[in-house]
Amino acid sequence: QKEVEQNSGPLSVPEGAIASLNCTYSDRGSQSFFWYRQYSGKSPELIMSIYSNGDKEDGRFTAQLNKASQYVSLLIRDSQPSDSATYLCAVNKGLWDSSYKLIFGSGTRLLVRP
Amino acid sequence: GAGVSQSPSNKVTEKGKDVELRCDPISGHTALYWYRQRLGQGLEFLIYFQGNSAPDKSGLPSDRFSAERTGESVSTLTIQRTQQEDSAVYLCASSLDRGADIQYFGAGTRLSVL
Numbered sequence: 001q002k003e004v005e006q007n008s009g010p011l012s013v014p015e016g017a018i019a020s021l022n023c024t025y026s027d028r029g030s031q032s033f034f035w036y037r038q039y040s041g042k043s044p045e046l047i048m049s050i051y052s053n054g055d056k057e058d059g060r061f062t063a064q065l066n067k068a069s070q071y072v073s074l075l076i077r078d079s080q081p082s083d084s085a086t087y088l089c090a091v092n093k094g095l096w097d098s099s100y101k102l103i104f105g106s107g108t109r110l111l112v113r114p
Numbered sequence: 115g116a117g118v119s120q121s122p123s124n125k126v127t128e129k130g131k132d133v134e135l136r137c138d139p140i141s142g143h144t145a146l147y148w149y150r151q152r153l154g155q156g157l158e159f160l161i162y163f164q165g166n167s168a169p170d171k172s173g174l175p176s177d178r179f180s181a182e183r184t185g186e187s188v189s190t191l192t193i194q195r196t197q198q199e200d201s202a203v204y205l206c207a208s209s210l211d212r213g214a215d216i217q218y219f220g221a222g223t224r225l226s227v228l
């Protein structure tokens with residue numbers, strides 16, 4: 001079992017719709033959770049971080065965390081063609097792992113159709 | 115500097131040659147990470163530096179891979195006797211310190227081993 005799992009997609013949504021991206025993780029000791037956006041040929045760009053159960057909203061983005069279910073999601077409202085990218089879920093064990101390295105999923109490719 | 119800087123941006127080499135990849139982290143960031151991203155995959159952790167010591171080398175795939183860091187600045191990742199399976203994008207990230215878990219990525223070095 002991979003430590004961080006994502007559906008590879010592509011997830012195709014029409015412009016203006018809500019895109020829902022999901023991620024599960026295996027280590028219950030994980031402390032911090034991140035969503036990175038990566039355009040083709042570019043480096044990952046942090047778009048959301050979440051540390052406690054519940055929802056965290058930032059503009060059109062909402063991250064949701066459920067530690068009991070070991071599940072983290074990203075909702076993108078009013079999706080735009082410019083949101084088309086690969087979204088990487090990353091998990092950090094924090095205090096349980098002295099290096100604070102990020103464990104990444106393989107990413108979900110999102111395609112927003114005009 | 116303003117961001118994490120990596121050089122070269124692209125490197126083409128012949129199988130069996132050694133290569134050096136350079137990372138210049140954000141000024142003042144004490145933690146530095148190297149990741150590898152194969153085509154269509156997520157990021158794999160390679161090594162973590164806190165200052166110039168490397169407490170976590172667990173991701174280095176073989177003894178052909180090594181890395182150094184000078185103080186709290188530049189790091190060099192060296193791959194000896196390159197193999198075709200080493201072809202990937204090598205990404206460097208830095209964070210303010212070990213406990214500040216938001217990592218900022220450079221643009222990466224695309225390595226192609228012929």
